[in-house]
Amino acid sequence: MSETDRISGKLRWSKLYTFSCLRPNVLETDGLHSLQGPGFSRVVYCNQPRVHRKKPLKYPSNYISTTKYNIITFLPKAIFEQFRRVANLYFLMAAILSLTPVAPFSAVSMIAPLAFVVGLSMAKEALEDWRRFMQDMKVNSRKVSIHKGDGTFGYKPWQKIRVGDVVKVEKDQFFPADLLLLSSSYDDGICYVETMNLDGETNLKVKRSLEVTLPLDGDVAFKDFTGKIRCEDPNPNLYTFVGNLEYDRQVYALDTNQILLRDSKLRNTAYVYGVVIFTGHDSKVMQNSTKSPSKRSTIERKMDYIIYFLFTLLVLISLISSIGFAVKTKFEMPEWWYLQPQNTTDLYDPTRPGLSGIFHLVTALILYGYLIPISLYVSIEVVKVLQATFINQDLHMYDEETGNPAQARTSNLNEELGQVDTILSDKTGTLTCNQMDFLKCSIAGVSYGVGSSEVEIAAKKQMAFDLSGHNSEIYSASMQNSRAQDSLENSGSDFGKSEIELETVITSKDEKYQKPMIKGFSFVDRRLMDGNWLKDPNVDAILLFFRILALCHTAIPEPNEETGSFNYEAESPDEGAFLVAAREFGFEFCGRTQTKVFIRERYPSSGHPVEREFKILSLLDFSSKRKRMSVIVQDEGGQILLLCKGADSIIFDRLSKNGRMHEESTSRHLNEYAEAGLRTLAFAYRKLEESEYSVWNSEFIKAKTTIGPDREAMLEHVSDMIEKDLILVGATAVEDKLQKGVPQCIDKLAQAGLKIWVLTGDKMETAINIGFSCSLLRQGMKQICITTVNTDLLAQDAKKAVKENVLMQLTNASQMINLEKDPHAAFALVIDGKTLSYALEEDMKHQFLSLAVNCASVICCRVSPKQKAMVTRLVKEGSGKTTLAIGDGANDVGMIQEADIGVGISGVEGMQAVMASDFSIAQFRFLERLLVVHGHWCYKRIAQMICYFFYKNIVFGLTLFYFEAYTGFSGQSVYDDWFMLLFNVILTSLPVISLGVFEQDVSSEVCLQFPALYQQGQRNMFFDWYRIFGWMANGLYSSLIIFFFNLNIFYDQAFRSEGQTADMAAVGATMFTCIIWAVNFQIAFTMSHFTWIQHLFVWGSICTWYIFLLLYGMSSPIISRNAFQILVEALAPAPIYWLVTLLVTIACNVPYLAYLSFQRSFNPMDHHIIQEIKYYKKDVEDQHMWKRECSKARQETKIGFTARVDAKIRQLRGKLQKKYPSLGVQNVIPPS
């Protein structure tokens, strides 16, 4: 059966690939690696997996596991992880010590909270690990067809695969392990592989088997197949492979061309057979994966410092306390007969004050432990989980198309989202959908195609918006009573009209996209469509242009039964778009044989199509170095034509003198297209004489069959000889379709002050094009391209020379930036992967970084996954700023894991990126909301929450300390044990959690309207040391007020009219009441957003305290001891109790209130102003003003549309001012 599967005879793909697929006929004996010494020890017995069951040939199975723990290691490992937190360790010590009589509290009150905290965190860990496990299981249980022996194949899960197995992989399946390609459905043993998951490149790569294994082309052939592979040990190098195959007593060298890597995908090939070399964690992709690091947010790291600070404070006051105790014990206690100093234990032994002092130190460390809030971690965990739920639940980040909501996969980085400084983005699949649309073309100096690219549309929209924003009177009248955006669209002003036009353009475009649109073709121009081109004066050029479209490619048509038309299997999506375009123009590419291409030409005049065949004489394929491809065809008339397409610069260099007729207009069009963010290619042709061709061809064939290192150079040289004296026909503009909303999102992010770097595995040209279409680049921006020149020097010198060259380029560029005077000048850095490998070296990377930081946008192309991670690390460590990496493929995993925050696009690609990420979103555009809304909120929430947490524990902890001084430093607390236990757990936890979960300084709409608000997070304005120490000072102040007011008021006299004096329980309960009121009032002042939940929690907490005190007082006196009936009997009837509460609460909060009012009036922060505008409802009443504020409140940026539009406006104004110099002066607002 297998014979029929093969497309033999029908087509020899390898013949199309003139360079890469040509196989020299002679065996390359010198290519054999000796394979000795360390690193090359692996031996694989093909088709004999049994051999690999025993040592030393027993290799790991194909089972992969990315989990952190397993059932046995979970408990010890997770517990170890938990107690790596300083605070937890401290509490563990405290809990252990609480079992001894040293402790000031009962043991339960120490152990229970700790167990709760640790248990909760561990449960979370377990859940996360379980999810990873399930994901692994899904991968491990994928099915693949394995040779079971005797030439029969059967499906088995991936994890059962062993080294040496022969597997059969079918089309569009992933390779289960690293395989050696033996044969494929093509009879020349090639196959196509998509390595998207490895390096992010979407173009297909060709792999070919050894000639000798070609006969193994059917299931049965493997019955007696054996072979022995010796090769390198597992390593993470994706692009090298060294090994050889012993087969039929012959040794053959193997290289990467025969290796199919795990997680890449078989494309365009029905099936392949391969033998497993590396399995599971030995495979290259797994070797490449780094252990997912546990990330902590900046705030959390800073929090550690605060904890250290508090810990120091704790030790300090404990020392003071124990020294005081020792002194008191030594000198005074012997006189305190009521303590029976002669009968003491070691804890209070006046004869050994040192020992007692040391015991006391332990007591004090536990007692003042309230300075370090144990519940902080729990509260933060709870808050973060809830925040993450909000992120998961946000409907604005739900993608209807894929049905994926946003997902916060780790919740401990929420607040980091609000502090991002640099975004490192992948291109393919992240910014673009990897779909090309033929949009415009220029033929013989005439530009065709009226459709607008997304960039143009967005830019026009922005321009109209900005102009209308400046010209307020016209539409402010129509603005009333309607929402800003609606009214903008509906307003009757001139600007409104243009807006409407734009809107209709957009909507009509959108509609077209939905159904009748042809994928890959968005061209609209009546002049060329429906055969109208025949009436065009340039009909010859147009015909030629269409023929180049239809002929100059390497695609293969596949009949599509449904439509009766063809699908094209092209190497790159551009080619697909060209073929679709050609088909739509009436030049349908309908068939290919090894030497011929068939085209169905449709002319409206004749009615039915004419099928023409062109003989393909030669094919000079595309390479990133050549930047062009050509075909040499002979048409039915015997005319030989060289058709060439390529990058404009390359083509223009090769034009003949008489071929430059349209050069000027074409290059103008090309610039326009590029500015509109389109990918351009120039088309040219050349007529060849039969004789000329045959002379050249003989040389070409000679070059092709050459063996040795010169072959490439020779081929190139020969191609150069024929690809000259071209005649320019035209150019095409293809839109690399961006994902929905990407330019807008980038614009907003840029306004929020974020820097965006693009790291892509794609070609430089592609990357630059995308840069244009995302407005990361624009015309007028100075592009700094740093590349390596090819030096033909000796190997050891070459590296040095290249390095020096790169360094020189870097220095020059830096100097250029430094010398630049124009404040609006923007620079863009474009660097390729090879150069980057030099620039990332230790001695040069800081220079590179400082240059990159000075550039408005940075684009790195052709970077490997590892380099992506290295760049990310460089930015992260070099600039010390928070980085966010976003990507969708497995090649982005390194970067995602390396960055402070990794975001995965949960699109159609594999799950690797998502699995490695901290957050996953369905589309790039959701990043705006994720950062600007959720990030901003979460940052502020967590920052305020932590500050408040420290505040409240300082208030509480310090009162304990002050009281100590009055008890002879004996370690007695004024509060009941239960009060203290409940303080953090119940009485103050819910308000602070509600602050952390529900606080909103401004609504989400406002966040999006004022992206500059995001700067508050970047500048860390809510968690800088001023603020932290401010809060601590506030805590200190409050503790002093609470303690000394209470002390003086309950000094020694009766506290009620019945004459009773206050005992310790009464003083403690009153003081505690004051604390509860003061801290809850404080949090109410801190909040700016009260839903019923906040009200319930804040006021509920205060009520809970009274209820608790009441119930506690009603319980048995054995439990409540001195607090028995304290509220009912002692405190409530005493007016002084209530008066103290009121006094202390107000006195504690007056300074904060005054400070807040002062700040609001003299030094307002951005959100204060916005809150005020909202409060006065000015946004509704004066929408003109509101809009103006919105448009102005953004970070000045050099990237994004807005910057592009601004630059355009500046440019226009510059022109205008030259004409009318007086005009510019009027714009100056007279400052009062």
Next chain:
Amino acid sequence: MNPKGASSSGTDGATDSSAPRRNSKKPKYSRFTQQELPACKPILTPGWVITTFIFIGIVFIPIGLASLFASERVVEIVDRYDKHCVPTNYSKSMLAYIQSGETNKTCTRSLIVPKHMKSPVYVYYQLDNFYQNHRRYVKSRSDKQLRSKASEKDTSSCSPEGTISNGSAIVPCGLIAWSLFNDTYGFSVKNKVLDVSKKNIAWKSDQDHKFGSDVYPKNFQSGSLIGGAKLNASIPLSEQVDLIVWMRTAALPTFRKLYGKIEVDLEANEKITVVIQNNYNTYSFGGKKKLVLSTTSWIGGKNDFLGIAYLTVGGLCLFLAICFILVYVIKPRWEILPEICLQPTDDDSVTALLPQKWPLLYYSTTAENLGEKKDGLVLSREISGRSIEID
């Protein structure tokens, strides 16, 4: 029509398989999950700030005055007697005097009533420098034992006053009970004895629930070390009010405890003769002993601090209110609706003139905005409800 058939077939497959899941994955809308719950967003506008401060001032100052007045009304007589009650020949060895069983501890003091003291006049003893709040001391008691006869043996926390040498439990055990204050006072005016009532000097809940009526003192003060007072073994603990008062440990090393009540008015300038049994040893640690007679008002005893604190805070708030009013009068920036003005692209010189403090957004006072200023002012007065709902 698909230029990239392979990839699209992959996508189709993915979308097909996800189609049934689609609805389940879509977050459900609720105002809670979308963080759109109706909320009030109070902000500190100048109006609110000034109102709040004035309000606090207005409330606090009268309270302060009332408490000061109440405190002034309280008449208090404090007499320190620890030194005076030691005979002069023992003044060098006061400790020996107080520890000796032989010496006469009776001592007579006379007090002049400064003002009319309305009954009840409360009698307190005050101890200074006595650490009743010391941890060792506070813990040295057994609530269970005090409460019921059944828990008599529960003396583990009472060490070293838990048991006598033969192992039988001391009731009440612990250092607190052991060191019970044992000075006594007898009052007479013009040779007429004033009755000191011990009624209701202890908390009723203590008497009813914490000190058992079936618990009688046992082995108390029978050891070699005698602490303070002895207890009548025939009276149950619930009736031993002095013990109950004493067992309520004080918060500070200086404390008063209620000794009793004199249920008659004391006239001004009356001379009260007090006969003190000076038994309690405060001499070893230099503690003072004072006898205090005091009336009470609604805020309790004499203490000016509460009133002063109220007046201070109230005054401070009024002062702040005035400051803020002045600030808004002199520099009425606030009422201008803020013009957020970020580096106008037109002209950078404007930016240069604006304060650089606010990094992104600026307030500016352009002529154009002065018109809006009044609106803002009016608005701020008109707005009464604080909650804005933004949909």
